[in-house]
Amino acid sequence: MVAAQDLNDIDGQGYILNRNHLAACRLNLQHYLWKEAIGFLIEPSISLPDDASVADVACGDGIWLLDAYASRLLPKAQLKGFDVDLSQAPHSNWLPSNITFNEWNIFEDIHPRWEGQFDFVHVRLLVLVLSGEARKPFVERLYKLLKPGGYLQWDELDPHHMHVRKIDDSIASPAMDQLRDICYSSGRQDWTLQIPELLSEAGFADTKMTEFGDPTYLARTFNELHMLTIEEMASGVARTGKRELAVRMQTLIGDANSEAINGVVLCIPRIVVVARRPL
Template sequence: MPNPDPAGDFARFPTGYILDRSHLAACRLNLQHFLWGETFRFTIHPSITLPAKPAIADVACGTGLWLIDAAAQHPEARLHGFDIDLSQAPHPSWLPPNVKLSEWNIFDDIPDEWIGKFDLVHVRLLLLVFSGIDPKPFIEKLYRLLRPGGYLQWDELDCVNMHVRKIDRNIAAPALEGLRTMCYAEGRHDWVLQLRDMLSSAGFEAAALEKYGDNPTLARAYNDLHLHTMEEIATRLLQMRKEDEAAHVFGLIREGYGEAVNGAALCLPRIVCVARKPS
């Protein structure tokens, strides 16, 4: 029997959102939001200047926590969240009064009423959605959502520089290394580090990309978050009837957890890219 190749299968997943939308998946997104907040120490990047009473969009808003944070920090703003599926977000009655949500598939055209309406468009975690898909048409849509002089903030994962961190380099962590290789997905996610140039080519100005690593105090928390994500991917492999590959990934997760107990952690850096639509 050939050796299962989860890295190859990860690279050949069907396009679109491949993770779950259950309550556990919502918990993963919420934990991720709070960990990213501890790492970034901002919701809206400090280089962004907003007008009085700004209109802010969050594309692929997920559980809505970024919108809720931004609404608390900018009560004068009008915030609009978009996602293809709003089942993980709070009921509209539980949202701040200045937040509303709408369904939108980012591969569809932009409804006319949203074109040129926003002073800030925020995007986060579309790495898997654009795995092996050209993100340039989507970037053009983000450009069209903005008013002249408006800003784009894109927060994303950096699989290129993913690594296994250890308290002692002599510690063996083959399972976590296996998961790292799987996440690299044969280079299908390298486009993230080209995002600044992509935005400039699309007409944005002053595009800047910043990198954020893991603080050692959060390394274990991030590691366990990544293992949770890997479990969702392994479950998806089962749904694709790839039982051998799924069993291999589940095994790596179990072994990787033990490696984490011994002082190793899967570290997946983040980037934030900010750019401005010309006035």
């Protein structure tokens, strides 16, 4: 029997990306590219008090919080990051007094002390982490974190509209096409477009979703980020035992680089969903 050559079997395997220094560099690059592409850290329609209490959930190395601090968007805000693994975050001795990091496994209930404590909760890129049964409880936990009237901003990928983009349709792109098919995996992550419905079902109000594509001048740059991410994914896939698929992914990345030089890129649009906990 031939092993499946897609990513449908990795659900339930946890976080399959790495947590080393290279992975932290990927997170940092990813953050600044997202900021450039969408044009903001906090969606402009969201109005927050100067002394807002802000949470970044699944914060990784904390780059979103650090940039929010450096940008002085909310100079008096209390900024808290949450993640199950804080090994990539800065040591507490290196942080300003209004930034703290806290351990929290998003698949478990929040500590009672955090319930109703935040004016704003930010989430980004859980597409590889949340499987079907885990999504509803996670959204309910986000709701609990917020104060009445508080805002949620969820930045996510739109894998449903993932596509290969070319400067000329006549250019052959077998490697990039295959990587797209592996990552798409028959639409396994199309659920991200249902985030507004998930939020509404959990009691959120004023839910809206905005879509962001790749500006032409950033298309190649985002492609390099995707290749870096897929390379990490290949390592994670190998750890789950799917070594044949992992080797294939690595080979395709090398071939796709030649195609990128000729004007072929992988595009994965982004969405930003904003919602509010009713007063």
